[in-house]
Amino acid sequence: MSRPNARRFEEVVLPHLDEAYTLARYLVRDEHDAQDIVQDATLRALRHFEGFRDGDARAWLLTIVRNCCFTHRKRHRVDRSSVSLTDDVVAGIVGSRATDQLAIESSERERLHAAVMTLPPELREVIVLRELNDLSYREISDVVGIPMGTVMSRLSRARERLAGALGAGAKEAS
């Protein structure tokens, strides 16, 4: 890669690192893995930067980060099975917490965070891309590689679940 290109890469792609890191944190749920993935994704982006014309650099970087996260999950099959186990366990804990003293102590923010983290990955990613990264349905459809109709149905499923978690917490707290 030529130096001017490298400089353009720094100007066009690197400003989106915070959003890339946020997405990775939610998808792999581990600080160190998320750092490794964002670094890896950025290097991949650099290598394919020649092929990137004037498009949406943010959506492009997020696509690569998203794919690296899912590759990471597949590669760590052992982890994945333990993750899905953890999902259930955490969901169980979150559920029982609602009837527990802990629910009153844990803030709404923590409950919301736990609820998002225990969503299945395909729902979690659309929530993060929409609510935190503020992507349009068209952009989410490009990043995730699904039709716009599917973006909408996943978003609605995700929000219903989260509204349920919030509602349960609110009732418990009152």
Next chain:
Amino acid sequence: MTCQQCTDSLHAFVDDELLPEEMDEVRAHLDSCASCARAHATIQNTSRQLRAELMRYPAPDVLKARIRASLAAEDVADEVQPTTSTPTRARRLSPSWSRFAAAVVVAAVIGSAATATVVRRDDASRALAGDVLASHIRSLMPGHLTDVASTNEHNVKPWFNGRVNLSPPVPRLDSAGFPLIGGRLDYVDGHPAAVVVYMRGQHVINVFWSPASERASAATSAPSEIDDNGYHLVRGRHDGLEYWIVSDLNRPDLATFQRRLDAEASRGSAEPR
């Protein structure tokens, strides 16, 4: 518009993803239908709450520093690619391995590049400078930056006791904009070195401390500043110790850092113990 049609469009309505005329139709229906209006309020509240309360994670400075270092390294790797097939091969391996392999290759390439530069200028400190730069780049890989991570000099300084046969000054330079990050042990030129790590914005600054050896007297004629591929190496001495400062930080800021380090180190050693 029927309630079913409205319900189907509610999420797209909240996300402002409908055509203008569809937005109007939903709005009109919501005005006249209490149950759809309740459903709409729930969705809107959920979305607002998520946006307001979910944690956004800014990329840590260490990650940014690592990425900048690996971009610089990639630049160098590409330049040497015609003469070696190693980086290309490394890329076909799994990502983590290719990253590791590429970093090692690149560290070696930069190490040798640094070496080549230094050879032209001075022979005595050549191995050392190459080693120091390679160590700096290695330190930016995941989990390699610090053995003891602390912003408190009273944690970092004692940590070196018994691990290395020197006690480097560990001044706090926060007030000058160089927060302390921690320390680690490293090997430079075949000897253990005490490394104190600072940051400036997204830039990592490694200070390698080692005893000023007999070689050092020969090296006093060596250049005290070396620039290589965007990295700066600065050499100095203090109280029987020799140090190398390495960073991709710009020259003026690095000069400020060295001035403050020298000043604070001397102040520390002048204090009664």
